[in-house]
Amino acid sequence: MNDQSQIPNDLDSFWMPFTASRWFKSNPRLIGSADGVHYTTMDGHKLIDGTGGLWCCNAGHNHPRIVAAIQAQAATLDFAHSFNQGHAIAFQAASRLTELAHGFDHVFFTNSGSEAVDTALKIALAYHTANGEGERRLLVGRQKAYHGINFGGLSVGGIGLNKGQFGTLYPSTAHMRHTLLPENAFTRGQPQNGAYLAEDLAGIIETYGGHTIAAVIVEPVAGAGGVFPPPVGYLERLRELCDQHGILMILDEVITGFGRFGTAFASQHYGVTPDLFTVAKGLTNATVPMGGVFASSKVREAFLKGPDAMPDLFHGYTYSGHPLACAAALATLDVYRDEGIFENATAMDPVWEEMLHSVQDAPGVIDVRNAGILGAVQLQSGETVGAAGRAMFEKLWDLGLSVRPIGDSLAMSPPLTLSEGDIAQIGEVLNKGLRG
Ligand SMILES: Cc1ncc(COP(=O)(O)O)c(C=O)c1O
Secondary structure, three states: OOOHHHOOOOOOOOOOOOOOHHHHHHOOOOEEEEEEOEEEEOOOOEEEEOOHHHHOOOOOEOOHHHHHHHHHHHHHOOOOOOOOOOOHHHHHHHHHHHHHOOOOOEEEEEOOHHHHHHHHHHHHHHHHHHOOOOOOOEEEEEOOOOOOOOHHHHHHOOOHHHHOOOOOOOOOEEEEOOOOOHHHOOOOOOOOOOHHHHHHHHHHHHHHOHHHEEEEEEOOOEOOOOOEOOOOOHHHHHHHHHHHHOOEEEEEOOOOOOOOOOOOOHHHHHOOOOOEEEEOHHHOOOOOOOEEEEEOHHHHHHHHOOOOOOOOOOOOOOOOOOHHHHHHHHHHHHHHHHOOHHHHHHHHHHHHHHHHHOOOOOOOEEEEEEOOOOEEEEEOOOOOOOHHHHHHHHHHHHHOEEOEEEOOEEEEOOOOOOOHHHHHHHHHHHHHHHHO
């Protein structure tokens, strides 16, 4: 359906991320503009952005207040670094953020979720070093986890396809089983069954010794592995085991942060407090790349024991606290507050759940999962895993809805500004695609 005159060149020079480039080029889907919960392709096809960018445009696209803040900052202070010098807006952004993150008084800025995860893992290792427990080097992750694509995040991640090309990564890891259980199919929200899977951590502790483990990292709701919420009691049990054995608990909130559960962070929704947590994406509404790691005072204070003239942490990015990103973050937080975006997510949650589960008897649907304004519809796999998901992605795109195929699951994470009418429209297209 693409108008060939709209294609800018032979599409060969941009090496696209996580893309089957030959498949992409066979029918290039090129987005030209965005507004609110919609995208318009270069050839004029209008779509509901069912994935909120890539789980990140929580306040909808092209919000005028965020646009204006970035423009103004670019004309005032385009860039200054933060290595032993500073600029006001980074401190302002950090203070606004820590107000949202009850009990977390410190935030380290990065440029992406992947960098946030690697930073959090390094902080965990360095924390134990600072406390004289340098033998704690084991990092525990989980099957099907996605923690970005840098060395640390990939090491604790649990999606085999993402690791297979690269061989040995961080050498000291262990993985718990994932929590996607077939018997929980079609559960609305958190499944009742599955907390026992947290005992995998007890097993790892028994095998390696709790004193060798630096940190456990999980996503509160697994996202890029296929969207599945934690069984009731699961996160609580991980927390308990971490407390018993001096292990730091890291929650990766790169997808779940900034209102997707009606609270600022999913940890507040689930009532489980980590020692460190990572964010990105919705932090700036995805307008300027930015990530961050929140640290409790317990963690931060361990780094203040050395000489005054010594850096607290031998780690940082040229763009940590980039002024444009900080301006975008401050404006985004204003929008979230002033326009009741998190409150809208809470109000839409039951409507969203109802709509998603309306497809459960459609042909080929073997599971529907939802958590906050996140969801996935899982299709029966054919001979080639992923083929059904990709075919449905193409069909839904043509019908006017973008979803994210993950294997044969169709993941959705629309902007949190969505209305009941938008949800009804998503439901209409989804049903048409799946039943048509
Ligand atoms: C839970 C989680 N962590 C980390 C990342 C990596 O973020 P980025 O793509 O910004 O590096 C993602 C990306 O989707 C994610 O879902």
